[in-house]
Amino acid sequence: MNRRRRVLTLTVAVLLVLLGTVGNGPLASADKAPYGTDVALASAGAVASSSGREVTYALGPELAVDGVWDSDASRWSGEAADNGWFQVELAQPTKIDHVAVQWSTSCPAQYKLQVSNDGTSWTDATGVRGPATCRSWDTADLTGLDQSYRYVRMQGIKRRLSYGYSINEFEVWDGAAPPAPHVTTGAVTDLTPTSATLHGQVVPAGADTAYQFQFGAAGTGPWGTGTFPKTPADVGADPVTHDVTATLTGLAPGTTYLYRLATRTGAEPGYGTELTFTTPPPPPVAVPNDVTPKPASMTQPDHAAPFVLTAQTHVVARGAAVPVAAALAERLRRATGFRLPLSGGRAERDIEVVVDPHLSVPGFAGDPEGYTLDATAAGVRVAAPSAAGAFYGVQSLRQLFPAFVESATPVDAAWTVPNVHIADGPRFGYRGIMLDLARDFLSVGEIKRFIDQMSYLKLNVLHLHLSDDQGWRVQITNAGRAHGDTIDYDRLTRISGATAIDEGGTDDLPGQTGFLTQAQYRQVIAYAAAHYISVIPEIDVPGHSSSLLHAIPQLNTAHSVPQPPPGQDTIPANTTQQVGESSLDTHAEVTYTFLAHVFKQLAAMTPGRYLGVGGDEAYSTSGPDFDYFMTRVIGLVHAVGKNTTGWNLSYANETASLGSRDLVQYYNGSDAATATDAKSKGTGVVTSYYPYTYLDYPYSAADVDRFYNWDPAATVPDVPAGAIRGVEDPLWTETLRSDAEAEYQTWPRAAATAEVAWSPKAGQDYAPFSARLAQLGDRWTLQHTNFHASPRVPWTVDAAGADQWVKHAGQNLTVGTVVAPGTGLNTLSVTIDWGDGTAPTPAGVTLARPADNTHVNGAYRVSGTHDYSKRGTYTAHLHATGPNGSADAAFTVHVTGGR
Secondary structure: OOHHHHHHHHOOOOOOOOOEEEOOOOOOOOOOOOOOOOOOOOOHEEEEEEOOOOOOOOOOOHHHHOOOOOOOOOOOOOOOOOOEEEEEEEEEEEEEOOOEEEEEOEEEEEEEEEEEOOOOOOOEOOOOOOOOOOOOOEEEEEEOOOOOOOEEEEEEEEEEOOOOOOEEEEEEEOOOOOOOOOEHHHEEOOOOEEEEEEEEEEOOOOOEEEEEEEEEOOOOOOOOOOOOOOOOOOOOOOOOOEEEEEEOOOOOOOOOOEEEOOOOOOOOOEEEOOEEEEEEOOOOOOOOOOOOOOOEEEEOOOOOEEOOEEEEEEEOOHHHHHHHHHHHHHHHHHOOOOOEEEEEOOOOOOEEEEEEEOOOOOOOOOOOEEEEEEEOOOOEEEOOOOOHHHHHHHHHHHHHHOHHOOOOOOOEEOEEEEEEEEEEEOOOEEEEEEEEEOOOOOOOHHHHHHHHHHHHHOEEEEEEEEEEEOOEOOOOOOOOOOOOOOOOOOOHHHHHHHHOOOOOOOOOOOOOOOOOOOOHHHHHHHHHHHOEEEEEEEEOOOOHHHHHHHOOHHHHHOOOOOOOOOOOOOOOOOOOOOOOEOOOOOOOHHHHHHHHHHHHHHHHHHOOEEHHHHHHHOOOOOOHHHHHHHHHHHHHHHHOOOEEEEEEHHHHHHHHOOOOEEEEEEOOOOOHHHHHHHHHOOOOOOOOOOOHHHHHHHHOOOOHHHHHOOOOOHHOOOOEEEHHHEEEEEEOOOOOOOOOHHHHHHOHHHHHHHHHOOOOOOOOHHHHHHHHHHHHHHHHHHOOOOOOOOOOOOOOOEEEEEOOOOOOOEEEEEEEEEEOOOOOOOHHHEEEOOOOOOOEEEEEEEEOOOOEEEEEOOOOEEEEEEEOOOOOEEEEEEEEEEEEEEEEEEEEEEEOOOO
């Protein structure tokens, strides 16, 4: 789904407001040199139009004549067609000197400029031409035209990519281009964690000069991808020095930004030197609790004694609560070394897990995912009306213990839970992540790791994208074929299970190939169910179907797209990032024979309610054919007892057969159609609106704060509040090549989504969330979960000791572990106080895994050697200090022999 990838390059990381001022006051009038003006500006009376647009609600042709350049937020984006065109009608016939076009990320391989006086009969003003690169200015000299013209058109001939043409600014000049001014980028003042004032100087060269400051988080790539410039301001033509400023707000704390001053007079822009500034980190925020997502209700009495876990504690459960309690006991045993037996009868100071179908959680009556948690000095009780609710209560309990409860080996810690009462339940019932296995495959073990990570944060839907142009990822057998069906379904995995994407990846690596056997698929389903996660398998049709056409000869019919090469019965593998170039034959019965068999087998293996049918970016399928196809496909899914989900861009827009049992997954465009489905048909809506949910986006474009600061219920206009079923973060894998990269892109952003989807909107606040997220980073490190140590999170330092038994002095001892996300060996200092009155000594520190571009640093192992003068038991301490704080941890050394 490369269009969703493409949207990435057109999205700013933060919405920033620039307030431009000119320091010289009113400009004195001056005679202007005889330079031309841009007569294509809307402000000059010109009107822009086009053959089409990418989406109906944004990026229209008027944005290419608004005078805003170098801004992808202000551009025309056309439909996906080689013959697409863009034109301006000038206010009056004009003798044209030159035309300047600033192309965005999708420019033509070939186009020509045409002129007209009636808007119907066109004359070529240039030959076939094309910009050398996209994201550039392309200027055509039209002084050879013999008369004035009122219309100027860019007529596309051939696209470079599968997307439509995209123009930042289209200019028509009635005279020579003015000379470039002199521009200097200045310093930054008034720097705070979220704002800065930029300075610069502009000296015009005798022509009207516009300026703007451009900026973006470091690493965002070409200017325009990470910037949000204001409408350019004008300093006039006088060749004197003008001091200019811009105040930026909404910046991210602890982030490095590039910036420069840009000017334009009609020639190509002039730019000042690129400089950088770094916003200060945010001030520390008190953490009321460490539970993420934030509970709906949580109260902690002042000065009340906590619960203390001891070697005598039991874990108590009966009936449906037993599996949940058993998993909790196993987790606690690994970290504490205690026995923690599972029993059916409660004693004092135990942990009890209860499933009571008659329980009503305050504020969540009738919701099976609600729970209560009560912890006092006398014990802990987690209660819920279902095993799922009890499971979520246990995840909260895990987070109330110290972070080292996630250790895989016993450590020395104060195993306490604060005195607390929680009554909690979800805001939305659908809280999901999508894994794109079609482009880059993940193994069963890697998928299970994702399930572990998701369930820890109460996410409950795993959407598996199992087919796309680049590969097919689930086994479909020939068993149970319909009468007369001759398709060999084993070819799907034998042929298209061996293909994957082979461009655009990390270090130019190809995507990982492979597939899930039916036995492996059932393993994933069972493991997800044990973690109270529902799996939605998706087969993306009728577009994104190259892998089907590559594997199955019978699907290559007279109207399938593309057609096989001469003498071949299938199309070649498509391992590129291109989209929209394939389609099943929507009027061939074999298409529906094939899909009926696939859906029947998937339904038999999948206990969840939904099967995904894709339905997006079907650019090679006409509207009527798509509607006919999707009506039949939805019927096939309903016939096997399942409901459908599909991507809104086409699925919602053209499908009349959606019902109240189905879901529309909204990611971009077609908001009106989505609202119509929700209001008139009762169709549910899952929000995956790309600026706030796309996990493959670089962090420079969408960091964790962006994923947090939005409201799914306010995303799609006119959708009734009750129609929003929940939120899903898609992880597209065009550029990802390992499970480590997949985790790195997912966390911590999906943790923000978990809280957005679970916690009441009224209580959501990024500052305390980021403080709780910092505590979560310590736990992830101990779980060996990879994540991005975002500068927008105040990560912490934590430590735990490990008790020692030594027979003689002088041994090298591994005495503890330190976790400090976002640090390196050269930034961490650790000392050991051996507890015998001697001076502390520097510790030896080894790092389990150093950080790099796709890995967070691992935990630190702390070791030291010490000679005790006599036998005995000593209480020792390790002290760790890093850039984000410090931590102390005690451990006991039992010395049974001397020197």
